[in-house]
Amino acid sequence: xxxxxxxxxxxxxxxxxxxxxxxxxxxxxxxxxxxxxxxxxxxxxxxxxxxxxxxxxxxxxxxxxxxxxxxxxxxxxxxxxxxxxxxxxxxxxxxxxxxxxxxxxxxxxxxxxxxxxxxxxxxxxxxxxxxxxxxxxxxxxxxxxxxxxxxxxxxxxxxxxxxxxxxxxxxxxxxxxxxxxxxxxxxxxxxxxxxxxxxxxxxxxxxxxxxxxxxxxxxxxxxxxxxxxxxxxxxxxxxxxxxxxxxxxxxxxxxxxxxxxxxxxxxxxxxxxxxxxxxxx
Amino acid sequence: xxxxxxxxxxxxxxxxxxxxxxxxxxxxxxxxxxxxxxxxxxxxxxxxxxxxxxxxxxxxxxxxxxxxxxxxxxxxxxxxxxxxxxxxxxxxxxxxxxxxxxxxxxxxxxxxxxxxxxxxxxxxxxxxxxxxxxxxxxxxxxxxxxxxxxxxxxxxxxxxxxxxxxxxxxxxxxxxxxxxxxxxxxxxxxxxxxxxxxxxxxxxxxxxxxxxxxxxxxxxxxxxxxxxxxxxxxxxxxxxxxxxxxxxxxxxxxxxxxxxxxxxxxxxxxxxxxxxxxxxxxxxxxxxxxxxxxxxxxxxxxxxxxxxxxxxxxxxxxxxxxxxxxxx
Numbered sequence: 001x002x003x004x005x006x007x008x009x010x011x012x013x014x015x016x017x018x019x020x021x022x023x024x025x026x027x028x029x030x031x032x033x034x035x036x037x038x039x040x041x042x043x044x045x046x047x048x049x050x051x052x053x054x055x056x057x058x059x060x061x062x063x064x065x066x067x068x069x070x071x072x073x074x075x076x077x078x079x080x081x082x083x084x085x086x087x088x089x090x091x092x093x094x095x096x097x098x099x100x101x102x103x104x105x106x107x108x109x110x111x112x113x114x115x116x117x118x119x120x121x122x123x124x125x126x127x128x129x130x131x132x133x134x135x136x137x138x139x140x141x142x143x144x145x146x147x148x149x150x151x152x153x154x155x156x157x158x159x160x161x162x163x164x165x166x167x168x169x170x171x172x173x174x175x176x177x178x179x180x181x182x183x184x185x186x187x188x189x190x191x192x193x194x195x196x197x198x199x200x201x202x203x204x205x206x207x208x209x210x211x212x213x214x215x216x217x218x219x220x221x222x223x224x225x226x227x228x229x230x231x232x233x234x235x236x237x238x239x240x241x242x243x244x245x246x247x248x249x250x251x252x253x254x255x256x257x258x259x260x261x262x263x264x265x266x267x268x269x270x271x272x273x274x275x276x277x278x279x280x281x
Numbered sequence: 282x283x284x285x286x287x288x289x290x291x292x293x294x295x296x297x298x299x300x301x302x303x304x305x306x307x308x309x310x311x312x313x314x315x316x317x318x319x320x321x322x323x324x325x326x327x328x329x330x331x332x333x334x335x336x337x338x339x340x341x342x343x344x345x346x347x348x349x350x351x352x353x354x355x356x357x358x359x360x361x362x363x364x365x366x367x368x369x370x371x372x373x374x375x376x377x378x379x380x381x382x383x384x385x386x387x388x389x390x391x392x393x394x395x396x397x398x399x400x401x402x403x404x405x406x407x408x409x410x411x412x413x414x415x416x417x418x419x420x421x422x423x424x425x426x427x428x429x430x431x432x433x434x435x436x437x438x439x440x441x442x443x444x445x446x447x448x449x450x451x452x453x454x455x456x457x458x459x460x461x462x463x464x465x466x467x468x469x470x471x472x473x474x475x476x477x478x479x480x481x482x483x484x485x486x487x488x489x490x491x492x493x494x495x496x497x498x499x500x501x502x503x504x505x506x507x508x509x510x511x512x513x514x515x516x517x518x519x520x521x522x523x524x525x526x527x528x529x530x531x532x533x534x535x536x537x538x539x540x541x542x543x544x545x546x547x548x549x550x551x552x553x554x555x556x557x558x559x560x561x562x563x564x565x566x567x568x569x570x571x572x573x574x575x576x577x578x579x580x581x582x583x584x585x586x587x588x589x590x591x592x593x594x595x596x597x598x599x600x601x602x603x604x605x606x607x608x609x
Contacts (some may be wrong), residue, residue: 199558272506
């Protein structure tokens with residue numbers, strides 16, 4: 001399985017290292033005034049193999065831009081991104097191809113990230129088309145992946161539109177696993193779902209992390225959710241990482257204003273619920 | 282505003298169906314009854330596909346053309362909206378009952394400045410000279426917590442953030458001081474800190490103007506400390522209802538129990554433990570099981586649960602619940 005993919009140099013420790021990443025966009029254009037917007041301003045981060053780093057912050061803090069740069073959907077203006085021991089930025093686009101399969105991304109909205117005319121199995125096998133596998137092989141591998149994410153093979157030929165939001169997110173994960181990635185970038189992959197579907201997907205991701213030795217970069221605005229999933233948390237504001245550390249330390253002793261603010265809002269809802277549920281206990 | 286004894290809106294045995302591709306019809310909302318009193322916050326708790334948005338649209342008589350209200354009534358101060366004419370309904374929508382839509386980005390007109398979009402609501406219902414109307418819009422923008430209201434007035438939706446757009450649609454909803462505001466997942470597209478701000482804003486609106494609010498959500502935490510009463514919906518039916526304190530302190534239906542347990546587990550000690558998820562999916566609405574619709578996912582299922590739908594039991598006064606654990 002995947003034997004024709006060149007193996008990455010073994011990295012004993014850090015699977016992903018990002019140094020001084022910067023990216024700016026230009027807003028406006030055509031008739032409007034062109035205003036440069038600094039989305040990411042000198043971000044450093046690293047994740048050890050098999051671990052989860054949660055990148056949290058409010059919308060506009062730059063976390064999705066970091067995610068898109070790591071997944072090479074955006075070209076950073078400057079800075080370096082190493083996957084294992086390869087500097088991704090140095091590679092030409094053809095030699096980057098194997099690295100593309102090492103990093104896969106799961107998006108927030110499984111509806112818009114899938115072709116509505118595809119069946120479940122077509123969505124999942126799509127990444128294999130470029131690998132030149134024949135139809136039968138593709139289908140076989142895709143069905144195995146569909147099993148793994150907890151969907152029924154019997155549904156493989158249904159249109160993706162017949163699946164619920166949580167089920168579509170499972171398909172998106174099955175698709176991301178097709179190329180045997182080392183790192184999954186999960187861009188708000190859980191937060192758009194219902195509470196019950198969120199819990200199912202979170203549990204599935206945790207199980208897959210163990211069985212596939214996956215490393216996760218988890219992008220989320222929901223600090224409550226990440227406390228149970230992440231080994232470490234990095235808080236972003238205004239394009240920079242303002243605080244980072246192990247999850248327990250960030251929860252117990254947050255130092256920066258932004259972390260405290262995010263924690264407070266996550267806890268407020270919880271304490272309202274706690275007050276109600278424990279009143280009689 | 283509004284009496285406290287009499288219901289403001291009373292929904293009785295509502296059933297709404299949609300056609301399937303095979304030509305049959307399935308019920309998205311099935312035998313749903315619920316009251317909202319003046320100035321009260323009622324939460325509808327349920328996952329996507331449970332019929333909660335169909336319920337919201339049915340109240341406003343804004344169901345899509347292929348949907349059909351099979352039975353039941355929707356009384357607004359004892360007038361049945363399902364028998365009202367289109368012109369009567371136009372006088373009700375926005376004036377008496379207003380909707381805060383789920384996705385403000387989709388409901389705002391991208392080529393019209395937001396101030397004019399709020400003024401449009403006023404113009405539809407209140408005869409005001411243009412100058413006063415503008416002043417009123419500015420007041421509304423201040424009320425929903427937007428700084429620099431003059432600048433915001435002339436801004437277009439794409440120039441505003443998600444949170445700001447959400448505040449714009451809220452100001453549209455409250456522009457004519459309706460008796461009831463229906464909020465359909467008003468915070469699902471927003472960040473956690475913004476969600477709290479929007480709930481605080483809705484709470485403030487209710488306090489200042491006695492506006493009743495019907496809040497539709499999948500998240501129990503959003504209702505805690507805000508809703509007075511909650512109705513829990515599952516697969517088209519209300520499975521349990523009661524005061525918010527009772528629902529959270531002692532949920533009766535196994536589905537509610539699982540949801541509350543899950544909501545409480547969302548934040549806690551940092552630990553890489555799995556969530557107490559509710560396994561499985563809600564049933565396909567075109568093929569509901571004959572018995573209880575939660576039975577396939579229920580940890581407490583019994584033999585009889587597969588045979589027929591449980592009637593409403595009253596294990597305690599004012600705690601209706603549809604589950605055989607509480608009777609037979």
